[in-house]
Amino acid sequence: MSNALIQIKDISKTFSEPKVSKTSYVLKDVNLNVRKGEFFILLGPSGCGKSTLLNMIAGFIQATDGQLIANNQEVIKPGEDRGMMFQQADSSLFPWLTVKENVEFGLRMKKIEKSERNKISKHYIDLVNLSGHEHKFPRELSGGMKQRVQLARVLANNPDILLMDEPFGALDAMTRKVMQQELIRVWKQTNKTIVFVTHDLQEALLLGQKIGIMSVGPDSKITHYYDVNLEYPRDITTSKFNEIYANIQQHFEH
Amino acid sequence: MYKKLISSGIVTWLIILVVWQIASLFSDPQFLPSPARTFLGAIALSSDGSLFKYMGISFLRVLIGWVLGNLIAIPLGLVIGRIKIIRSLLDPLINFVRFIPPLAFITLFMLWFGIGEQSKVILIMYATLFIVIINTMTGVLAVEEDKVRAARSMGASEFQILRHVVIPATVPYIYTGSRLAMGSSFMAIVGAEMVAANEGVGFMIWNSRLYFQTDWIFVGLISLGIMGFLMDRILHLLGKTALSRYGAVATNTNKR
Numbered sequence: 001m002s003n004a005l006i007q008i009k010d011i012s013k014t015f016s017e018p019k020v021s022k023t024s025y026v027l028k029d030v031n032l033n034v035r036k037g038e039f040f041i042l043l044g045p046s047g048c049g050k051s052t053l054l055n056m057i058a059g060f061i062q063a064t065d066g067q068l069i070a071n072n073q074e075v076i077k078p079g080e081d082r083g084m085m086f087q088q089a090d091s092s093l094f095p096w097l098t099v100k101e102n103v104e105f106g107l108r109m110k111k112i113e114k115s116e117r118n119k120i121s122k123h124y125i126d127l128v129n130l131s132g133h134e135h136k137f138p139r140e141l142s143g144g145m146k147q148r149v150q151l152a153r154v155l156a157n158n159p160d161i162l163l164m165d166e167p168f169g170a171l172d173a174m175t176r177k178v179m180q181q182e183l184i185r186v187w188k189q190t191n192k193t194i195v196f197v198t199h200d201l202q203e204a205l206l207l208g209q210k211i212g213i214m215s216v217g218p219d220s221k222i223t224h225y226y227d228v229n230l231e232y233p234r235d236i237t238t239s240k241f242n243e244i245y246a247n248i249q250q251h252f253e254h
Numbered sequence: 255m256y257k258k259l260i261s262s263g264i265v266t267w268l269i270i271l272v273v274w275q276i277a278s279l280f281s282d283p284q285f286l287p288s289p290a291r292t293f294l295g296a297i298a299l300s301s302d303g304s305l306f307k308y309m310g311i312s313f314l315r316v317l318i319g320w321v322l323g324n325l326i327a328i329p330l331g332l333v334i335g336r337i338k339i340i341r342s343l344l345d346p347l348i349n350f351v352r353f354i355p356p357l358a359f360i361t362l363f364m365l366w367f368g369i370g371e372q373s374k375v376i377l378i379m380y381a382t383l384f385i386v387i388i389n390t391m392t393g394v395l396a397v398e399e400d401k402v403r404a405a406r407s408m409g410a411s412e413f414q415i416l417r418h419v420v421i422p423a424t425v426p427y428i429y430t431g432s433r434l435a436m437g438s439s440f441m442a443i444v445g446a447e448m449v450a451a452n453e454g455v456g457f458m459i460w461n462s463r464l465y466f467q468t469d470w471i472f473v474g475l476i477s478l479g480i481m482g483f484l485m486d487r488i489l490h491l492l493g494k495t496a497l498s499r500y501g502a503v504a505t506n507t508n509k510r
Contacts, residue, residue, distance in 0.1 A: 060403050078407040092400035096422045096500045106408030109418070137499065157408050 004033035005161065005193050006057060011066035013052055026052055028219040030066070032212060034195060036160075039187055041204040042197045042222075044214030045252065050197045051165050053214075057195060058084045058163050071160055080106070083159035087166045089146035093138045099125065099149050100134040106157040124152040127186060144175035151183070155190065164196045168203070180206050184232050201248060205241060206234050213251055224251060287469035292476070295469035305458075309477050312447065312454040315371065316439045316485075319378020323439075324432055327383045331390025331428070336420065341391070352384040356442035360449050374446050381442040382435040386428065393427025394420055425500035433489050440482050455481075 013027040026049040034040045042050045055061045056068060059078040068075045070082060086092035094102055103121040112120075125131055128148040138146055147167055154162060168176040180203065187194055198204055204211050205228060212222040226248060230240060259265055271289050278288035287295070299305035334341050334348075356377050363380075367373040397420050405419045447456025455474050462470035493502035 058403070058407060060407075078403065080407070080409040082407060084404065084407050086400045086404065088400065091398040092404045094401065094419070094422070096425070105405070105418070106410075109405070109408060109410045109414050153404075153408075 003035070005036040005038075005071060006032065006034040006195065007067075007069040008032040008053075008057075009067040009069075011053070011056065011063045011068060013049070013056065013061075014064045025219045026217055027063075028221055030221050032222055034193060034210075036193055037191050039194045039207060039209045040196065041208030041211040042195060042214060043201065043204045043211050043248075044199060044220070045216055046199055048214045048217050049220040050199075050214050054084075054163050054165050054195060054197050057161070058082055060084075080157055081159050082161045082163055083154035083157055085147075085150050085154050085162065085164045085167045087169055089138070089143065089150050089170075093146060093149055093153075095138050098135050098137055099130060099141070099152075102138070102149055103152045103156050105153060120156050121152075124155045127155065127189065128152045128182065142175075143171050144179055147171065147179060148182075151186065155186070155192075160193060162192045162194045164194060166198055167196075169198070169200075176203075181233060183207065188232070201245060201252075202236060205230075205245060205248075206236065211248070213248065224248075284466050284468050287472060292469045292472040295467065296473045296476075299458075299470060299473055305473065305477065308453060308455050308458050309481060312443055312456065312478075313481055315374050315454065316378055316436075316443050319375040319443075320382050320432075320436060320439045322375065323379040323382025323435065324386055326379070327386035327431075328390055328428055331387040331431075332394055332416070332421065332424070334387065335391040335394025335424075336416065348384060348387065352388065356381040356438070357445040360446050364450055369450055374443065374451070377442050377446050378439045381438045382432075385435040385438060386431040389427045389431025389434070390424060393424035396427070397423045422500055425497055426502050429489075429493055429497060429500075429502040433486065433493075436485055436489065437482065440478060444478065 008030055011027060011030040012025055014023045014025050030053060032053075042053065044050045052061065056063050057070060057075065059075050059082065062076070070079075073079075075082075094105065097105065100121050103124055104117045107117045107120060121134075125134060128151050130145065130148050130152065133141065133145065138149065141149065150167070168179050171179060184207065196204075196207060208228055211226045211228060213224045213226070214220050215223045226244065228244060230238075230244075234241060236242075274289050278286050278291075283291055296305065334344055359377060359380060360373075363373040363377050367376055401419050401423060402415055405415050410418065443454070444456035444459070447454035448460040451457045455478055459471050459474035462468070462474065490503065497503070
């Protein structure tokens with residue numbers, strides 16, 4: 001599996017608890033490979049450490065043990081090759097910047113000239129269907145639209161890998177459904193590699209090509225992998241869908 | 255219509271004037287001068303220009319000290335908020351000194367910086383400093399980690415994160431701190447002018463007592479109120495226009 005874009009080998013993460021002499025692991029010996037262009041889902045119950053794993057791929061936090069390689073490079077800090085879409089748009093968007101300025105943030109940091117910035121931001125704002133809202137501030141947008149801004153902002157930096165931390169978790173059911181369809185469309189158009197964290201099995205099956213199931217913590221690891229060989233757009237009412245659903249569901253029942 | 259009239263403040267002031275006028279009828283003008291008498295006092299004080307001169311002098315002292323105080327406090331607050339080791343070093347000192355009111359320093363500042371303008375400006379700087387430092391620091395600490403992480407993964411350098419994320423996110427806190435500091439600056443300047451000055455509104459109030467000119471004291475109080483009110487309106491306007499995108503002034507349109 002050396003052709004994998006993300007390679008995680010025996011990653012462990014401990015919480016530093018000075019009062020407890022025994023070290024407690026959030027993650028223990030996690031192994032994971034994600035191919036280029038793959039839509040990978042990390043599925044697990046709350047508190048299993050899936051967001052921690054995602055934050056480690058992003059380079060926001062460091063692993064205690066093990067090796068993490070993205071794009072043939074050991075991950076030691078955040079990099080532009082890995083873009084993060086956060087769960088909360090309100091805490092991650094810049095409220096003092098308009099939609100367009102938010103999307104152009106990374107480009108401005110790289111001192112890309114204005115005409116080029118305009119071109120790129122227009123492209124991605126169109127891609128996420130936000131045309132006409134360029135000059136609005138985040139507070140003037142709905143929850144779903146804010147997440148579209150986040151998606152456009154990440155894509156404008158042209159990362160190879162998109163890391164998504166339950167980005168639709170805070171949306172209402174109808175908006176979530178639309179956003180899921182949109183994400184599939186954007187993924188097909190951009191050919192990005194996606195690692196998507198969720199605790200929602202239905203969402204996992206609607207989106208992912210491959211699902212990694214994480215066990216309940218402490219000492220979490222990825223216990224099972226499922227390949228989801230269903231055509232997009234997926235239909236939750238088909239028998240094949242429900243068969244896989246039932247199959248995976250049994251991991252979470254005791 | 256009624257609501258608008260009440261919120262404009264005119265009604266409030268009319269009531270105060272009426273109550274004041276009635277109260278003054280039962281009292282000696284040296285104890286409580288009537289509004290009319292105070293108005294005449296204001297005219298007397300303005301006729302030789304001294305009232306406006308004193309207002310101008312006090313205002314200038316406040317403005318210079320406040321601006322200089324902000325110029326020192328904002329960068330300091332940013333650094334203290336951003337760098338943990340400096341915060342641990344300075345936090346105990348800040349929380350000790352900030353409880354010493356500016357007025358307590360008047361004598362010392364006169365000894366160190368002379369009886370002139372310098373000691374007064376420095377006193378205002380002191381009055382401004384801690385409020386703005388603490389507010390700025392609080393703002394920096396309240397910046398959401400997601401914003402910093404997002405910027406970092408989009409390739410922003412540490413300096414760019416400070417310039418384009420931390421500072422804009424902290425603007426509402428700095429703004430609130432500066433506005434509060436304006437209030438404490440006025441308090442400090444009047445105190446300083448009463449103790450050691452021969453010009454300014456504080457001096458005027460203190461001096462009036464020598465001549466039993468209670469109406470002049472009222473003129474002084476009212477001019478202080480007007481100066482502070484105008485300054486606050488200017489800052490409010492600044493917050494609503496230039497700083498509006500940073501959310502400096504809460505604009506809740508649903509609130510009644």
